[in-house]
Amino acid sequence: MSRILCVAEKPSIAKAVAGHLSGGTYQTHNTRETFIKNYVFDYDFGPPWGACSVTMTSVIGHLTGLDVGPELKNWSYPPPERLFDCPVMVNVPNDKKNIAKNIEEQARRASALFIWTDCDREGEHIGGEIRDAAKRGNHRIEVRRARFSNIERVHILNAARNLVNLDERQIEAVNARIELDLRIGYAFTRFLTLNLRNVGPELNDLMISYGSCQFPTLGFVVDRYFRVKNFVPETFWAIKVMYKREKIDVNFHWARHRLFDRHAAVVLYERCIASRHAKVTKTEEKPTKKWKPLPLTTVELQKMATKFLHLTGQEALAVAEKLYNNGFISYPRTETDRFDKAINLQALVQKQIPSEQWGQFAQGLVNGAFRAPRQGRNDDKAHPPIHPITFASPAVLGQNERKVYEFVVRRFLACCSEDAKGVATDVEIAYGDEVFTAHGVIVLERNYLDVYKYENWTGTAILPKFTVGERFEPTEALLVDGKTTPPGYLTEADLIALMDANGIGTDATMAEHIEKIQERQYARAVERGNRGGNEDAPAAPAARGGGRGRGGRGQAGRGGRGGTAGRGGGENRGSGIREFIPTALGVALIQGFDRMSFDMSLGKPFLRKEMELKMKAICEGRADKERVLRQSLLEYRQVYNQSSAELHILKNACRQYVLGHGEAAGGAG
DNA sequence: GCAAGGTC
Numbered sequence: 001m002s003r004i005l006c007v008a009e010k011p012s013i014a015k016a017v018a019g020h021l022s023g024g025t026y027q028t029h030n031t032r033e034t035f036i037k038n039y040v041f042d043y044d045f046g047p048p049w050g051a052c053s054v055t056m057t058s059v060i061g062h063l064t065g066l067d068v069g070p071e072l073k074n075w076s077y078p079p080p081e082r083l084f085d086c087p088v089m090v091n092v093p094n095d096k097k098n099i100a101k102n103i104e105e106q107a108r109r110a111s112a113l114f115i116w117t118d119c120d121r122e123g124e125h126i127g128g129e130i131r132d133a134a135k136r137g138n139h140r141i142e143v144r145r146a147r148f149s150n151i152e153r154v155h156i157l158n159a160a161r162n163l164v165n166l167d168e169r170q171i172e173a174v175n176a177r178i179e180l181d182l183r184i185g186y187a188f189t190r191f192l193t194l195n196l197r198n199v200g201p202e203l204n205d206l207m208i209s210y211g212s213c214q215f216p217t218l219g220f221v222v223d224r225y226f227r228v229k230n231f232v233p234e235t236f237w238a239i240k241v242m243y244k245r246e247k248i249d250v251n252f253h254w255a256r257h258r259l260f261d262r263h264a265a266v267v268l269y270e271r272c273i274a275s276r277h278a279k280v281t282k283t284e285e286k287p288t289k290k291w292k293p294l295p296l297t298t299v300e301l302q303k304m305a306t307k308f309l310h311l312t313g314q315e316a317l318a319v320a321e322k323l324y325n326n327g328f329i330s331y332p333r334t335e336t337d338r339f340d341k342a343i344n345l346q347a348l349v350q351k352q353i354p355s356e357q358w359g360q361f362a363q364g365l366v367n368g369a370f371r372a373p374r375q376g377r378n379d380d381k382a383h384p385p386i387h388p389i390t391f392a393s394p395a396v397l398g399q400n401e402r403k404v405y406e407f408v409v410r411r412f413l414a415c416c417s418e419d420a421k422g423v424a425t426d427v428e429i430a431y432g433d434e435v436f437t438a439h440g441v442i443v444l445e446r447n448y449l450d451v452y453k454y455e456n457w458t459g460t461a462i463l464p465k466f467t468v469g470e471r472f473e474p475t476e477a478l479l480v481d482g483k484t485t486p487p488g489y490l491t492e493a494d495l496i497a498l499m500d501a502n503g504i505g506t507d508a509t510m511a512e513h514i515e516k517i518q519e520r521q522y523a524r525a526v527e528r529g530n531r532g533g534n535e536d537a538p539a540a541p542a543a544r545g546g547g548r549g550r551g552g553r554g555q556a557g558r559g560g561r562g563g564t565a566g567r568g569g570g571e572n573r574g575s576g577i578r579e580f581i582p583t584a585l586g587v588a589l590i591q592g593f594d595r596m597s598f599d600m601s602l603g604k605p606f607l608r609k610e611m612e613l614k615m616k617a618i619c620e621g622r623a624d625k626e627r628v629l630r631q632s633l634l635e636y637r638q639v640y641n642q643s644s645a646e647l648h649i650l651k652n653a654c655r656q657y658v659l660g661h662g663e664a665a666g667g668a669g
Numbered sequence: 670g671c672a673a674g675g676t677c
Contacts, residue, residue, distance in 0.1 A: 010676060035677060061675030075670070083671095122675055178673075185672030193671080211672045325677075333676090509674065 001042070002049065005110040005141075006056040007103060007130045009117040011035050012324075012331075013151065014058035017116055020156040021054065032098040035060065038106065045114075046161045055106050059099050062122075063129040064090050066178050068186070080190040083183050084637045092133075103130060104137030112142040114163060118382035119149055121619070125174035127166050149381045152342045172625040173618035177611060179629060184636050185211045188602070191643065192589075199651050200659045208589070209520055212608050213505045215589075217513045218522045219603035220498045221580045222590040224490045231486035237265035239272060241429075241436050242476040246464040252278075252429060252436035252474075258482075269479040272432030277471045281428050281435075288424035288441060290457045292448040294337045294376040295385030296411050298507035299500045301332070301404075304411075306492040308454050309403045310576045312525075313492055314511035319404045320386070328392040329408050333508045334383035337376025343384060346370055349416055351391045352409055361451040365416055369447075373415040387412045410451050417448035425463045431474065438463060488528065489579035502605040503612050514580075522586035525578040584657040592653035596646045598639065 008014040015037070018026050022041035029038040039056040072078070072086050092100045107113060113134045117123035131143050144163035148155055188210035196203050237259055241252040259265045294300070298317070305316030320332035339345060349370065352362035388409045394402050422443040429436050440463035449457060490498075492514065499510050517523045582590070590603040600606050614632065617623035643650070655661040 059675090060677065063675095066672095073670090080671095118675090126675065174674085181672045181674085183672090187671090189671040207670065209671060213673065321677080506674070508676085512673085 001051055001053050002112070003110040004043075004045070004049065004052040004054045004112050004114060005103070005106045005134065006054060006114045006116055006146075007134075008056070008058040009123055009126050010060060011037065011058050013116060014039065014056050016151045017156055018054075018056040020151070020153045021056070021160060026056075031057070031102045033060075033102065036099060036102065038102070043160070045163075049112070055110070056116075057102060057106065058116075059096075059103070059126060059130060062126055063092060063096050063100055063133060065093050066090055066182050068182075075190055075194065080187045080194070081637065081640055083187040083190070084633050084640070088179060088182060100133045100136075103133040107134035107137035107141050110134075110138065110141060112144065114160075115143065115145040115166065116148070117145075119147055120380055120382045121170045121174050121615070123382060124167050124170035128168075128171040131166065149379075150340050150343065150384050152340070155340070155342055167619075169619050169621060173615040176618060176625045176628050176632075177615055180611065180632055180636075181212055183633065185209070187636075187640060188643075191640065195647055196651065196654055199654045202658050203585070203654065206585070207520065208585075209516075210602065211513075211516070212611065213499075213509070213513045214516045214520070214522075215603055216502065216504045216605040216608055217495070217499060218517045218582065218586050219590050219601075219605065220495055221490055221517070221523045222582045222587055222603070224487065224494075224580075225582050225587065228486045228489055233483040233485065234260055235262075235481055235483055236260050237262050237479060237481050239265070239269050239434065239436075240476070240478045240480050241272075241278070241431060241474045243278070243472060244475045245472075248461065248464050249475075250427075250438050250461075250463060252427075252431075252438045255435040255437065262481075265479060268432065268434055269477075272434055272477055275432045277473055278429040278431035278436070279471045280466050280468050281430050282426070283428075283466050283468055284424075284426045286424055288422050290420040290422070290449070290455075292374065292414050292417055292419050293411060293452065293455075295339055295373050295415050296387070296408065297335055297337050297376075297378065297385060298333050299335070299496055299510070300337075301386060301408070302511060303493040303496050304407060304454065305404065306496075307577065309400075309407060311400060311403070312511070312514075312578070313496055314515055315400065316404060317508075317511055319400045320408070323392070323397075323401055323405055323408070326392075327389055328405060330385075330387050330389055331383045332386055334386060335378050335380040335507055336383055336385050337378050339373050339375075339384060339387075345373070345416055348387060348389070349413065352388065352413065354391050354393075355409070357406070358410060358413060358451050361413055365413065369418065370416055371418050385415075407454070410453065414448040414452035417451065418445070420447050420449045420457055421445040422457070427463060427466045431477075489526075489581055491528070491577055491579050492525070495580060503609055504605055517586070521583055522589065523580050523582045525580055528575055528577045528579050584660075585654070588653040588657040589650075591657070592650035593643075595649050595653065596642060598642065602639065 006017065008017060018039035018041060021043045026039040026041035029040060031038060036058060041054055042051060043054050044051045066088055068083065068086055068088055072082065113131065115127040115130055117127045117130070127145055134141050143166060145166050146159040147162070147164055148159040189208070192208040192210055193206070196208055238257070239254045243250050243252065301320060302313035302316050305311045306313055309316065311319070317332065320329065323329045324332050346366065349362050349365045353359045353366065355362065386408055392405055397405055420443065422441045425440045427438045440461050442462050443457055449455060495514060496510055499505055499513070504510070505513050518525065593601045593603050614623060614628045618625055618628060
């Protein structure tokens with residue numbers, strides 16, 4: 001019987017796959033690494049392998065690291081630009097030696113290696129690392145890969161019978177990313193730290209790092225800071241019409257929303273008053289619904305946790321990992337927002353019936369209210385959406401675990417419910433030369449809203465009956481004025497959404513980058529509403545540089561902000577929602593690079609997006625790794641040279657913001 | 670001393 005070595009990306013997958021392939025009977029052997037077990041069993045992989053003796057084990061993420069040699073460990077010599085062309089080498093870090101050794105030893109006794117890493121680019125690369133380790137033990141070992149996107153039994157058995165080859169292109173694409181991130185990160189970090197050190201005592205002992213993810217993350221924070229800072233309130237005028245019928249105040253909204261020209265508004269208003277009567281031109285009553293949420297991804301979990309659970313993204317992820325390790329929820333790092341058909345959702349719903357809080361709701365779903373979840377557009381082909389696995393009694397969970405578990409379960413049950421249903425009424429009237437509308441909703445069935453307490457469907461009222469053609473005299477018609485208000489600083493949910501949209505970091509690392517820019521003292525998190533005076537703002541005597549000067553007209557009507565006067569930060573006082581404000585250093589770095597004559601500033605997200613496109617090109621065979629590397633390093637070296645040549649601009653920005661030495665030469669913007 | 674990406 002031939003021996004087969006199987007290696008997964010993490011211990012939990014090794015155990016799950018071993019369970020499925022062996023039918024639940026395997027021997028467990030400890031290794032030198034506490035978390036890693038070798039599972040031994042027999043399995044028939046079908047032709048050409050036939051019945052085999054299998055050892056299933058795992059790594060714990062990446063097995064190797066890339067680093068520069070000892071001759072480049074000294075920061076003072078050679079200069080940082082050597083990092084663009086010095087040798088780099090792959091090594092197995094000390095904490096991974098035992099894992100690699102286990103694979104080497106097992107490979108010696110095996111004729112084939114089957115790789116069971118996640119079905120994504122990084123997983124393919126980890127597969128390559130596993131292969132290299134196995135080949136060190138047995139250079140003739142045959143290497144195949146299993147492709148699976150969930151750990152349902154049938155799916156795993158199917159993967160075991162349909163092995164493929166490792167995709168070298170994906171491995172090369174990741175190799176390119178690793179090498180670029182290392183060289184560029186090291187080079188610019190040393191450049192910044194060494195060159196800004198002598199600008200002022202404040203910067204003497206700081207580590208000023210650059211990274212392809214941390215800098216764009218900071219860039220978002222700084223960009224919003226300037227939008228708030230440079231916001232110029234504008235006065236607007238609006239016509240408000242109210243009509244009382246059947247004891248209901250019906251508020252009609254002006255179709256023009258608001259005007260920034262007082263004279264024009266007054267003229268239009270006077271025509272309304274002069275006409276005295278309004279005429280109903282359209283009424284419409286139609287069924288409407290509020291959609292249930294999509295299946296839960298990591299990014300969404302973090303956004304919701306920062307909004308509703310009073311946790312940071314990183315805390316939420318750490319708690320979710322603990323819940324996962326205890327078997328309560330599925331793998332928490334996923335981009336997938338659609339459930340695979342193979343997964344038995346009703347059985348998972350059933351497991352929640354014992355809950356005192358949502359058990360009844362789960363019972364209702366089991367009794368017939370169950371509906372298939374919506375299908376999102378994202379599938380990482382590696383993990384299902386986050387969902388509960390077993391019921392966890394609140395007694396066995398800590399406080400934060402309880403909150404996150406509750407959210408995961410409620411979200412899941414909401415996904416398996418019916419949309420909320422209601423009737424929407426719209427009434428349109430003509431008054432003077434103007435058009436006004438009223439909108440009302442009656443909620444008929446709350447459905448998922450009964451379990452998903454993080455959402456509601458209110459703020460809309462029941463409208464009395466109106467008939468087309470009828471005329472009435474409004475109870476109230478006023479010309480009101482107001483001022484546009486600035487947007488708020490970035491919340492963590494905003495920041496995560498921006499990173500997600502711009503491809504900065506991955507679901508697993510976004511929270512780390514947010515943490516990093518605070519650790520580096522580039523930005524600070526402050527509870528919304530607790531921003532006292534100017535003490536949190538950077539020392540920025542002349543912050544004219546960054547965003548757009550006027551927010552009023554251009555932003556009108558978009559999003560929930562920049563709206564009517566009086567809706568500023570006050571409403572959220574003590575909300576527990578944290579927002580990010582750059583420090584003087586953070587502003588200086590982004591502004592400094594922005595003021596240099598680059599086509600693309602290091603603080604903008606485009607460079608990372610470009611890297612992403614290049615990786616894709618390598619994966620699809622349209623580009624070659626070596627050429628991509630050569631080309632990218634050439635570009636970054638030019639950015640580096642230019643940064644050296646224009647270093648005074650960066651230094652001036654630091655003097656301006658950090659030391660408060662007035663507006664620097666070179667100007668703002 | 671420095672990056673970003675896996676995972677515990």
